[in-house]
Amino acid sequence: MGNTITExxxxxxxxxxxxxxxxxxxxxxxxxxxNDITAPIAISEFRAAGGKKVFDKDKVALVLDHFTPNKDIxxxxxxxxxxxxxxxxxxxxxxxxxxxxVEHALLPEKGIVLPGDLIIGADSHTCTYGxxxxxxxxxxxxxxxxxxxxxxxxxxxxxSIKFVVYGKLAKWVSGKDLILSVxxxxxVDGALYQAMEFTGETISNLPMADRLSMANMAIEAxxxxxxxxxxxxxxxxxxxxxxxxxxxxxxxxDAVYADVxxxxxxxxxxxxxFPHLPSNVKGVSQAGNVKIDQALIGSCTNGRIEDLRxxxxxxxxxxxxxxxxxxxxxxxxxxxxxxxxxxxxEIFMDAEAVISPPSCGACLGGHLGILAEGEKxxxxxxxxxxxxxxxxxxxxxxxxxxxxAASAVLGRIASPxxx
Numbered sequence: 001m002g003n004t005i006t007e008x009x010x011x012x013x014x015x016x017x018x019x020x021x022x023x024x025x026x027x028x029x030x031x032x033x034x035n036d037i038t039a040p041i042a043i044s045e046f047r048a049a050g051g052k053k054v055f056d057k058d059k060v061a062l063v064l065d066h067f068t069p070n071k072d073i074x075x076x077x078x079x080x081x082x083x084x085x086x087x088x089x090x091x092x093x094x095x096x097x098x099x100x101x102v103e104h105a106l107l108p109e110k111g112i113v114l115p116g117d118l119i120i121g122a123d124s125h126t127c128t129y130g131x132x133x134x135x136x137x138x139x140x141x142x143x144x145x146x147x148x149x150x151x152x153x154x155x156x157x158x159x160s161i162k163f164v165v166y167g168k169l170a171k172w173v174s175g176k177d178l179i180l181s182v183x184x185x186x187x188v189d190g191a192l193y194q195a196m197e198f199t200g201e202t203i204s205n206l207p208m209a210d211r212l213s214m215a216n217m218a219i220e221a222x223x224x225x226x227x228x229x230x231x232x233x234x235x236x237x238x239x240x241x242x243x244x245x246x247x248x249x250x251x252x253x254d255a256v257y258a259d260v261x262x263x264x265x266x267x268x269x270x271x272x273x274f275p276h277l278p279s280n281v282k283g284v285s286q287a288g289n290v291k292i293d294q295a296l297i298g299s300c301t302n303g304r305i306e307d308l309r310x311x312x313x314x315x316x317x318x319x320x321x322x323x324x325x326x327x328x329x330x331x332x333x334x335x336x337x338x339x340x341x342x343x344x345x346e347i348f349m350d351a352e353a354v355i356s357p358p359s360c361g362a363c364l365g366g367h368l369g370i371l372a373e374g375e376k377x378x379x380x381x382x383x384x385x386x387x388x389x390x391x392x393x394x395x396x397x398x399x400x401x402x403x404x405a406a407s408a409v410l411g412r413i414a415s416p417x418x419x
Contacts, residue, residue, distance in 0.1 A: 004252075005197060005249045005251045007020075010025065012116070013030075025156075031061055033061045033062075035360075036075065038122030039082045041142070042141040049149060064079050064096040065358070065360050066360045067367065068359060101333060102303055102329075105332050108131075109332055113132060119137075122141045123138055125300050127216065130215040137225045161258055161261060165200040167266030169265055176380065176399070176400040179214040180272075180273050180278070181268055188220060197226075270402060274384075284399070284414070292376045292378050292407055293325065294326075298329025299329065301380060319352050320351055323411065326348075327356055
C-alpha cells in the first residue's frame with residue numbers, strides 16, 4: 001500500500017519506515033515560525049521550561065507583521081519581547097520595520113520555506129506553504145516553544161482528501177474562487193484534521209500565487225494542511241530563491257484517501273463568502289445588492305504582485321465609489337517596490353486608494369482598516385467570522401482581488417463583468 005505526499009513528508013522527518021493515518025509520531029521540524037502576537041507567549045514558555053538556546057538559529061523565523069507598525073504601547077511591548085529574544089539567540093530569520101512583510105508571503109518569497117519541508121507556525125495560516133509541496137501546519141504558542149527548544153514536535157498523521165480539479169477557468173476566476181467554492185461545498189469542518197491534496201489538470205496549470213491562496217485557506221475547511229505536488233511551476237518559483245537543498249515528493253498511485261472529490265472548474269464564476277463563515281459561499285451573480293463601505297485588497301491570501309496586477313487592471317482610469325474606502329496592502333516590501341516600478345501604486349492612488357505598508361493589521365481587526373458598527377467590507381482576506389475586522393455588528397465578504405476591485409468601483413458587491 002502506497003503513501004500520500006503528506007504521509008511521505010511526515011515519515012521522512014522521523015526514523016520510522018512506515019506510518020498510517022491516526023498514528024502519533026514525533027517529527028523533526030525544518031522551520032518554526034512565530035509572529036508578534038504568538039511568539040511572546042512561546043518565548044515565555046521557552047524560558048519557563050529552562051530554555052537557554054534555540055535548537056537551531058537558522059530554523060526559527062520571527063516576523064513582526066500583525067500589529068505593526070506598532071499601533072499602541074502593548075503591541076510595542078510585544079515586539080520588544082520578540083526583538084530582544086531574536087537578538088539574544090541570533091535568530092537568522094528575524095524581520096521587522098522595512099524588512100517585514102506578511103509572514104506567509106514573506107517566507108516563500110525569501111526561500112526560507114521549501115518543498116519537502118516540515119514547517120510549523122504559531123499562526124493558523126501556516127498551511128500556506130503546502131503550495132510548495134511542503135507539510136505546513138499551524139500550532140499553538142506552547143507547541144512553538146517546544147519546537148524552538150527541541151527541534152521536534154508530535155503530530156497525529158492526518159488522513160487525506162484528494163481534490164481532482166479539471167476544466168478551464170473562466171475569465172476573472174482564480175485560485176481564490178476555487179478554494180472558496182471548495183470550502184462552500186464541504187463546510188468549515190469538512191476536512192477536520194485532514195490533509196487537503198489538490199490535483200488535476202486545472203491545478204497543474206495554476207500559477208504559484210493561486211496555489212498559495214488555496215493552500216492558505218485549507219484551514220478554513222478545518223484541515224490540518226493543504227498540499228500540492230511540486231512540479232515545473234514549483235521549480236521555477238523555488239530554484240532562484242532556495243539557499244539550501246529541497247526535495248520533491250508525490251503521492252503513490254496506490255495511496256489510500258479518505259475521500260476523492262472531483263470538481264469541474266469550468267462551471268465556476270467568481271465566488272463570494274457571505275458573513276459570517278468562509279463556507280457561506282455564493283456565486284457573485286447571486287450576491288444581490290450588497291452596498292459596501294470598504295474594500296480591502298491584500299493579506300497573506302491575496303497580497304502578492306499577481307493579485308495587485310489584477311486589481312490595477314480593473315481600477316485603471318476608475319475611482320472608488322463615493323463613500324467606499326479602498327485599502328491596498330502589498331504583502332511584502334519586495335512586492336511594494338515591484339508595484340511601484342510597474343506603476344500599480346499610481347493606478348491605486350488615482351483610484352483614491354489608501355496604500356498600506358505590509359501588515360496583517362486590517363485582516364484580523366487590529367488596525368489599518370477596522371470596521372465600525374454596521375459597516376460592510378469586501379476583502380481578499382481568508383476569514384469573515386463575527387467581529388473579524390472590527391465591530392461585532394460589521395460584516396465581511398470574502399472575494400478575489402478582481403471582485404474586490406470591481407466592488408470598490410461600483411460601491412456594492414459586483415463582478416468585473418459589470419464594469
